[in-house]
Amino acid sequence: MEFKKAIGLEVHIELSTSRKLFCNCNTRFGARPNSQSCNICLGRPGAMPILSRKAVDYAILAGLALNLHISDYMSFDRKAYYYPDLPKAYQITQYYQPIGVDGYIDIETNKGPKRVRIKRLHLEEDAGKLIHQPEKQITKVDYNRAGIPLIEVVTEPDLNTAEECQTFLEQLRLIALYLGISDCKMEEGSLRCDVNISLNSKDSKLHGTRVEIKNLNSFKAIQKAIEYEFERQREILVKGSTIVAETRRWNDKLKKTESMKKRDRGDDYRYMPDPELPTIRIGDKRIKHISLKMPELPATIYKRFRQNYCLSEKDARLLLSIPDLARLFEACLLEYNKPQVLCNWLTGDLLRLIKESNTDIKSIKLSPMMIKDLLIMIDNGLISTTIARKVFIDMFYSGHKPQLIVERKKLAQVTDQKTLEAVTDLVLKQNKSSVSDYKAGKKKVLSYLMGQAMEKTEGKANPVILKEILTSRLDQSKS
Amino acid sequence: MELYKLTVHEVRDLIDSKAISSSDLLKSILGRINEVENKLNSFITIDTDSALDQAKKLDETRPQGKQGLDLVGIPYGVKDNISTKDMPTSCASKMLRNYRTNYDATVVKKLRDKGAILVGKLNLDSFAIGSSGETSYFTNTKNPWRLNKVPGGSSGGSAAAVAADLIMFSLGTDTGGSIRQPAAFCGIVGMKPTYGLVSRYGLFPLASSLDQIGPLTKDVRDCAIVLNAITGHDQKDSSSIDKYSYPDYRSFLFKDIKGLRIGIPQELLKDASLDVKNHIKKAAKHYVELGAKVEETSFKLSKYSVPVYFLISSAEAASNLARFYDINYKSEDHSPLSFDEIYIKSRTEGFASSVKRRIMIGNLALEANNYEDYYLQATKIRAMIRKELEKLLKDFDLLLSPTTPSVAFNFSSMEKDLLNTYKWDASTVPANLAGLPAISIPCGFSNDGLPIGMQLMGRPYGEGTLLMAAHAFEQSTDYHKKRLHALEV
Numbered sequence: 001m002e003f004k005k006a007i008g009l010e011v012h013i014e015l016s017t018s019r020k021l022f023c024n025c026n027t028r029f030g031a032r033p034n035s036q037s038c039n040i041c042l043g044r045p046g047a048m049p050i051l052s053r054k055a056v057d058y059a060i061l062a063g064l065a066l067n068l069h070i071s072d073y074m075s076f077d078r079k080a081y082y083y084p085d086l087p088k089a090y091q092i093t094q095y096y097q098p099i100g101v102d103g104y105i106d107i108e109t110n111k112g113p114k115r116v117r118i119k120r121l122h123l124e125e126d127a128g129k130l131i132h133q134p135e136k137q138i139t140k141v142d143y144n145r146a147g148i149p150l151i152e153v154v155t156e157p158d159l160n161t162a163e164e165c166q167t168f169l170e171q172l173r174l175i176a177l178y179l180g181i182s183d184c185k186m187e188e189g190s191l192r193c194d195v196n197i198s199l200n201s202k203d204s205k206l207h208g209t210r211v212e213i214k215n216l217n218s219f220k221a222i223q224k225a226i227e228y229e230f231e232r233q234r235e236i237l238v239k240g241s242t243i244v245a246e247t248r249r250w251n252d253k254l255k256k257t258e259s260m261k262k263r264d265r266g267d268d269y270r271y272m273p274d275p276e277l278p279t280i281r282i283g284d285k286r287i288k289h290i291s292l293k294m295p296e297l298p299a300t301i302y303k304r305f306r307q308n309y310c311l312s313e314k315d316a317r318l319l320l321s322i323p324d325l326a327r328l329f330e331a332c333l334l335e336y337n338k339p340q341v342l343c344n345w346l347t348g349d350l351l352r353l354i355k356e357s358n359t360d361i362k363s364i365k366l367s368p369m370m371i372k373d374l375l376i377m378i379d380n381g382l383i384s385t386t387i388a389r390k391v392f393i394d395m396f397y398s399g400h401k402p403q404l405i406v407e408r409k410k411l412a413q414v415t416d417q418k419t420l421e422a423v424t425d426l427v428l429k430q431n432k433s434s435v436s437d438y439k440a441g442k443k444k445v446l447s448y449l450m451g452q453a454m455e456k457t458e459g460k461a462n463p464v465i466l467k468e469i470l471t472s473r474l475d476q477s478k479s
Numbered sequence: 480m481e482l483y484k485l486t487v488h489e490v491r492d493l494i495d496s497k498a499i500s501s502s503d504l505l506k507s508i509l510g511r512i513n514e515v516e517n518k519l520n521s522f523i524t525i526d527t528d529s530a531l532d533q534a535k536k537l538d539e540t541r542p543q544g545k546q547g548l549d550l551v552g553i554p555y556g557v558k559d560n561i562s563t564k565d566m567p568t569s570c571a572s573k574m575l576r577n578y579r580t581n582y583d584a585t586v587v588k589k590l591r592d593k594g595a596i597l598v599g600k601l602n603l604d605s606f607a608i609g610s611s612g613e614t615s616y617f618t619n620t621k622n623p624w625r626l627n628k629v630p631g632g633s634s635g636g637s638a639a640a641v642a643a644d645l646i647m648f649s650l651g652t653d654t655g656g657s658i659r660q661p662a663a664f665c666g667i668v669g670m671k672p673t674y675g676l677v678s679r680y681g682l683f684p685l686a687s688s689l690d691q692i693g694p695l696t697k698d699v700r701d702c703a704i705v706l707n708a709i710t711g712h713d714q715k716d717s718s719s720i721d722k723y724s725y726p727d728y729r730s731f732l733f734k735d736i737k738g739l740r741i742g743i744p745q746e747l748l749k750d751a752s753l754d755v756k757n758h759i760k761k762a763a764k765h766y767v768e769l770g771a772k773v774e775e776t777s778f779k780l781s782k783y784s785v786p787v788y789f790l791i792s793s794a795e796a797a798s799n800l801a802r803f804y805d806i807n808y809k810s811e812d813h814s815p816l817s818f819d820e821i822y823i824k825s826r827t828e829g830f831a832s833s834v835k836r837r838i839m840i841g842n843l844a845l846e847a848n849n850y851e852d853y854y855l856q857a858t859k860i861r862a863m864i865r866k867e868l869e870k871l872l873k874d875f876d877l878l879l880s881p882t883t884p885s886v887a888f889n890f891s892s893m894e895k896d897l898l899n900t901y902k903w904d905a906s907t908v909p910a911n912l913a914g915l916p917a918i919s920i921p922c923g924f925s926n927d928g929l930p931i932g933m934q935l936m937g938r939p940y941g942e943g944t945l946l947m948a949a950h951a952f953e954q955s956t957d958y959h960k961k962r963l964h965a966l967e968v
Binding site for chain 2: 039043044045046047048049050051078080082083084087088089090268269270271272275276277278
């Protein structure tokens with residue numbers, strides 16, 4: 001029997017507001033444990049939650065970008081469960097009246113475009129973090145994360161393969177990045193994803209049971225877990241057994257899913273409206289005001305990169321993956337209208353330097369004008385590409401204009417006929433055997449001789465002129 | 480002169496005219512506490528030294544008693560479910576018996592800023608669940624009128640201490656009558672203000688949509704003075720009323736009540752004892768003599784208010800009390816225990832049985848299978864009750880009823896009759912369900928000499944009208960002047 005996967009995702013995205021959802025605590029990642037907590041996010045009795053307007057605005061912006069219907073009224077509910085990372089023993093979330101419902105994202109699949117429906121988007125607070133110290137047999141709790149705003153995006157089970165899930169998540173991640181509402185770092189937990197998967201037979205006669213998989217900390221883990229779970233469920237169904245409705249945990253070491261808790265009675269979170277937070281009316285005015293701040297979304301930018309600039313899929317995606325890089329690219333295009341050349345420099349040399357120097361694009365010293373000047377020097381034959389690379393590195397670290405660097409370091413190309421002829425003669429004299437080889441028909445030595453001549457000019461010789469001289473000299477001596 | 484016997488506004492004049500100092504007053508109060516507190520058990524914590532220090536400082540600086548300085552040097556107490564940074568806040572529970580917070584509730588901060596002197600924290604039913612004071616982890620507070628009677632609850636300590644002149648006034652909390660019922664039982668004035676008028680920041684929540692902090696005082700004028708001091712918008716409480724110009728509540732006291740329309744819902748009289756009924760009728764007549772128009776009326780949804788209250792308050796209490804487990808509230812060494820074990824152990828041992836009962840009923844009402852039939856249904860009826868009361872309060876300026884159907888009862892009599900207790904709360908819970916202000920003032924004595932309280936309930940933000948009507952009644956009667964009681968023997 002053949003089976004088809006029906007996959008729905010529950011994606012948690014941590015909002016990058018500087019304050020928590022219901023208090024003024026800082027949200028910086030990696031701070032000293034429990035240095036960013038207060039009576040409110042610790043759930044101390046008598047302290048009351050005060051809703052962050054900014055977090056609501058961010059969530060509405062996300063809702064609009066995901067084509068959701070934004071609710072007229074939103075309210076907060078308490079989701080009750082006991083775990084030491086949850087100091088109030090309930091999580092403040094939106095159950096009955098979320099920010100928005102019924103949206104979608106269009107993704108590209110190998111079978112063409114596909115619309116993935118989004119069931120709902122709601123705002124909620126994050127929990128703290130448990131730090132297990134098995135060697136001491138203790139567990140410590142860090143509440144710095146408790147109360148950080150999250151949005152949860154819940155899709156319909158419209159995804160059918162691990163690749164589609166990956167594409168969807170990347171697309172969602174990009175949207176959040178371009179909206180500027182999250183840094184979406186999976187490794188820091190600011191993007192987290194639970195997977196709901198069930199199998200149906202291809203003839204639709206057999207329907208499996210939904211199983212939830214948690215603890216997926218990377219794209220890779222998601223893919224592996226889906227593959228593993230597909231096999232596991234398929235085997236059960238083929239045997240004629242039934243799949244248990246449950247939550248399973250991905251064990252990244254053993255590369256398998258493990259049962260967490262049975263869901264036969266359904267999780268009963270005893271949801272109730274939070275009596276400490278009033279219902280909020282989201283007026284049209286507020287939605288309009290927020291939608292005015294809507295930036296261009298990655299899908300639109302991607303289309304332009306492909307169609308207007310004729311970039312390859314790979315190049316377009318690479319540029320797009322870092323919003324600041326894409327912005328720099330288009331800023332440079334205003335100065336220098338050769339998209340592919342610019343793209344090669346930015347995705348190649350620039351990204352390498354960014355990585356090397358452990359910085360980000362926002363803080364670099366390069367301006368579009370400087371990049372343009374450098375590229376024009378190449379185009380005008382003033383410097384070679386090899387030299388330009390050196391100048392680029394210099395520019396990147398010093399922030400100096402390329403003209404200045406070229407001038408100071410005397411890097412301009414040698415185009416003077418006489419100088420190059422002299423260099424050529426010297427090289428031919430020193431490499432008599434190569435000259436004989438050339439005469440014997442081994443044309444390959446030409447590039448060796450070119451290299452020798454280049455070396456003598458410290459790479460500054462204009463290669464076109466040099467080659468011309470070299471070949472004419474060799475051909476002359478032949479006759 | 481026995482200074483402790485005076486009211487806030489009476490001692491104000493004495494302090495301002497320098498006839499007495501704040502320290503004189505405080506010493507008189509502390510003397511009184513020393514004398515009778517061991518019979519009453521109204522306090523959980525008393526901090527004599529810090530109170531004396533404060534009084535001394537005030538005497539040295541002597542701020543003048545003009546507007547806004549009404550409470551300078553006035554000793555008071557707060558119910559022990561309101562956060563104070565200098566004293567523990569136990570909720571009269573085993574769970575929090577040693578618990579301290581690091582902040583003052585907004586009301587405490589306001590009173591501190593106004594120069595009032597906090598003497599101590601007052602006893603209550605554990606976690607403010609109860610109406611007799613008997614579920615306190617520490618001790619039973621006694622009714623100063625008769626020591627074998629309960630003081631009422633849950634603000635039993637707050638009422639008893641004021642009635643016995645141990646403090647000049649106190650703050651209590653009222654979720655379903657917890658200020659008004661003990662005020663009635665102890666023969667003093669107690670007010671539950673409009674929901675949102677007084678910040679709840681720092682109140683350990685029982686049922687957040689019903690809870691309200693309010694004053695317990697010796698007379699109506701003091702009630703207005705304390706209300707002035709504790710009201711105001713607070714950014715720390717999302718339900719706090721914004722953009723409202725808070726009046727000077729004293730300005731209502733001497734207004735004429737001629738033409739005031741008072742309704743008496745018959746449903747709130749039917750379970751009252753003969754004594755109580757007679758006194759309410761007498762009060763109605765008295766109001767007519769004062770120029771008010773008094774009419775019988777009907778509050779048809781009355782019979783639903785207690786069940787609805789019980790469901791909603793239990794559900795919210797179950798949720799609010801869920802946070803109390805030993806990891807965050809105690810430092811006992813539980814190292815060999817698992818989390819589940821710590822949780823079960825600390826909650827089994829830390830909560831009184833009355834509290835556990837509420838938690839279990841509340842959680843039951845919130846279970847997915849029951850939510851619609853219980854909790855949701857209750858909130859729908861609550862909205863209907865609110866609507867009916869709003870409509871009634873269009874026809875009337877005030878609704879008059881007994882605060883409680885009978886006077887203070889004997890210890891241990893409530894527990895035997897759990898299913899019949901609903902009638903005790905019938906008058907008081909509607910104000911909480913609808914967020915309305917209500918005041919209880921003395922209106923006479925039963926045949927065996929125990930105080931009877933009557934309740935006036937008004938429109939949202941109608942505290943001024945309540946104070947006006949209550950003051951007119953009080954000033955033309957002398958029930959509030961009659962004092963004690965068992966302690967004087």
